Amino acid sequence: MSGKPDGCPASPLEPRVQGRSARIATAETFLPFLSPDRRRVNPSSERAALRKTLRQRRRQLSPGQRIAGAEALADRLLALPDLPATGYVAGYWATDGEIGLHAFQIRLPAGLIYCLPLLHADGTLRFAPWRPGDPLVTNRYGIPEPDVHAEGALMAADMHLLVMPLVGFTAQCQRLGMGGGWYDRTLAFRRERPAPPLLVGVGFDEQQTAPIADAPWDIHPDLICTPTRTLHRCPSA
Ligand SMILES: Nc1nc2c(c(=O)[nH]1)N(C=O)[C@@H](CNc1ccc(C(=O)N[C@@H](CCC(=O)O)C(=O)O)cc1)CN2
Numbered sequence: 001m002s003g004k005p006d007g008c009p010a011s012p013l014e015p016r017v018q019g020r021s022a023r024i025a026t027a028e029t030f031l032p033f034l035s036p037d038r039r040r041v042n043p044s045s046e047r048a049a050l051r052k053t054l055r056q057r058r059r060q061l062s063p064g065q066r067i068a069g070a071e072a073l074a075d076r077l078l079a080l081p082d083l084p085a086t087g088y089v090a091g092y093w094a095t096d097g098e099i100g101l102h103a104f105q106i107r108l109p110a111g112l113i114y115c116l117p118l119l120h121a122d123g124t125l126r127f128a129p130w131r132p133g134d135p136l137v138t139n140r141y142g143i144p145e146p147d148v149h150a151e152g153a154l155m156a157a158d159m160h161l162l163v164m165p166l167v168g169f170t171a172q173c174q175r176l177g178m179g180g181g182w183y184d185r186t187l188a189f190r191r192e193r194p195a196p197p198l199l200v201g202v203g204f205d206e207q208q209t210a211p212i213a214d215a216p217w218d219i220h221p222d223l224i225c226t227p228t229r230t231l232h233r234c235p236s237a
């Protein structure tokens with residue numbers, strides 16, 4: 001892959017093990033060893049505080065920054081050397097000030113089919129093709145999703161490229177999401193397997209934060225794209 005940092009594999013499509021050396025021990029690290037009752041107590045108060053700050057910062061961006069940001073992000077995503085020529089691309093319906101994917105969706109090459117996530121009762125995401133005008137329903141979080149049954153929908157493993165929303169990201173390609181664990185549960189299989197799907201976290205530059213303690217379940221995107229930068233996950237970082 002062009003522009004890769006030294007020591008990184010040539011492409012995220014090559015087999016590799018996700019790097020973990022930057023992990024810092026916190027209450028989250030010991031979560032699996034706590035009794036089920038203790039586990040219900042949310043030990044991630046630091047993450048919750050960080051999410052609040054970053055979500056507020058994201059909501060404060062101006063309409064001009066949002067329009068320009070979505071266009072620049074589309075340019076960057078469409079120029080990825082690993083952008084597949086055909087297959088399914090998972091996006092999302094932007095909410096709460098997330099960077100928009102509309103410019104990306106309308107400029108997708110003809111061989112790529114844009115999909116939106118659906119919440120499945122088993123706690124993981126499914127995906128369904130969606131084009132402007134197709135029916136939508138709102139899920140439990142008030143986010144629009146295609147009006148199809150999650151049961152018969154596509155799996156994450158069927159996606160060739162999976163664009164992930166984020167609340168925050170770090171230079172090490174760590175991703176902080178909304179806190180529901182939806183993407184981590186859905187993509188747990190990527191711990192054992194290389195791309196596809198190629199995982200690309202996207203956000204505004206303003207969503208970058210200092211390195212965070214990894215939780216054992218965190219799945220790192222292969223890349224992070226912002227309007228101005230493409231960061232590559234280095235497994236040894
Ligand atoms: N646009 C978008 N779609 C997405 C996600 C996302 O982050 N962004 N998800 C990423 O995983 C999944 C939904 N995950 C979510 C997890 C938590 C909350 C949440 O806490 N929302 C409310 C409070 C809870 C509520 O209303 O019940 C909030 O905004 O504070 C929202 C979505 C699937 N679809």
Ligand SMILES: Nc1ncnc2c1ncn2[C@@H]1O[C@H](COP(=O)(O)OP(=O)(O)OP(=O)(O)O)[C@@H](O)[C@H]1O
Nearest residue numbers: 176177178179180181182183184185188215217218
């Ligand atoms: N692979 C998994 N198996 C079981 N539970 C998980 C898994 N991944 C995440 N979780 C649960 O999800 C919760 C939220 O995880 P986390 O704070 O990392 O969410 P997030 O990545 O910010 O959210 P999202 O992916 O929905 O945007 C965790 O407290 C954990 O209990």
